[in-house]
Amino acid sequence: MQYWSDILGHQRVQSVLSRAIDGGRLHHAYLFTGPEGVGKFTTAQTLAATLNCERRPADTFAPSCGQCSSCRRIASRQHPDVLFIEPTGKSVRLIKIDQIRQLQKSAVSSPYEGRFRVVLIDDAHLLREEAANALLKTLEEPPARTILLLVTDQPHRLLDTIISRCQRVRFGSLSLETVADALPKLLTQADPEAGDFDADSIDPTLFPVAAGYGEGSLGRSLAMLKSGMLAERQEFLEQMLGLDPRSPIAWLNAAKDLADSGSGFQEKLDVLTVFFRDMMLFKRTGTDRLVNQDLHELIARIEPRFSMEALLTTLDALMSARRRLRGNVNSQLLAEELLDRLRNPQTRALTPPA
Ligand SMILES: [Zn+2]
Incomplete structure (x- = not known):
């Protein structure tokens, strides 16, 4: 995606950046922060394209054309002046010092063909300590005609000294309506990573549900839809509630299943969390404004089996597990601990009284 018009929401962010280009007052480093999946990285990539678009007049903001050789090579990550730095590693994802050294090496020379060298650092909070220190040196003595774009949803994990040397740009959540409306179009867009994913197989009634799950994050809503987890929600929930x-x-078997589901673990935790949140909302207000609108019947049937206290205990355990899963933890241990808390006869959290 290379067009500003394709970026949903974030009008304030777009105007901050376009004014900086217009006035020739670009900072040498920006820190894009905000919830995951709201378009931070897409915006960074679009900014890189705008800066180097061959059809943009100098020092004037004009949206990237998306057609010129520069725009196309940035989209396919093949432009020599646009560097992408992302965490690597399977079990523990980190940005290593070698990756920062490579950036420093190329920053010595001026851009090969573009107006600017643009370095995009995704998930910047995953910089290893020595990599962070090396990056700090670059930020302290910024190379000419080089713009660094750091992207993160967890800025509190960055060194203060890094944050203070960047111009911070905050991204907010998208409205649920914006997300629900955008999902059908995005699902049909070509995505090389999607494999043989069939957009037509998705039940349209799941769009507002996916928007609710994503909490204003388009990326998360899209991922929930694509994984098929939303379609399997009811079966999974009934299985857990029937333990x-x-x-x-x-x-123990259920814990193993959770841990073995890889990236599905987080989604299953999301499903449980949102389901219990819905039950709490239903108990308090009897409302029908639930995220799981389509599971209204199940919620109404199960809810009386739980006290408010049991719901709170369950939610507390689930939310703490979700937080910890985002760090680098052993998922098997995490799953066992979580289910142990939920099974605890004292709190009778997930286990309803017989
Ligand atoms: Zn262009």
């Missing part, structure tokens, strides 16, 4: 409290082995 026999007297059978430790059933709970």
Whole structure:
């Protein structure tokens, strides 16, 4: 995606950046912060294209054309002046010092063909300590005609000294309506990573549900839809709610299933969390403004089996597990600990009284 018009929302961000280009007052480093999946990285990539678009007059903001050789090579990540730095590693994802050294090496020379060298650092909070220190040196003595764009949804994990040397640009959440409306179009857009994903197979009633799950994050809503998790929600929830409290082995097996589901673990935690949040909302207000609108019947049937206290305990356990899963933890241990808390007969969280 290379067009500013394709970026949803964030009008304030767009005007900040376009004014900086117009006035020739670009900072040498920007820090894009905000919830995941709201368009921070897309905006960074679009900014890189705008700066180097061959059809843009100098020092005037004009949206990237998306057609010239520069724009096209930035979209396919093949432009020699636009560097992408992302965390690597399978079990533990980190940005290593070698990656920053490479940036420093290329920053010595001026851009090969573009007006600017643009360096995009995605998930910048995953900089290893020595990599962060190396990057700090670059920020302290910024190379000419080089713009660094750091992107993160967890700025509190960055060194203060890095934050203070960047111009911070805050991205807000998108409205649920914006997300729900955008999903059908985005699903049909070509995505090389999607494999043989069939957009037509998705039930349109899941769009508002996906928007609710994403909490204003287009990326998360899209991922939930594509993984098929939303379609399997009811089956998964009934399975979890039906675990026999007297059978430790059933709970251990369930923990193993959770841990083995890889990236599905986070989604399953999301499903449980949102379901219990819906139950709490339903208990308090009897409202029908639930995220799981389509599971209204299940919620109404299960809700009386839980006290408010049990709902709170469950939510607390789920939310803490979600937070910890985002860090680098052993997922098997995390799953066992979580289910142990939920099975605890004292709190009777996930296990409703017989
Ligand atoms: Zn262009």
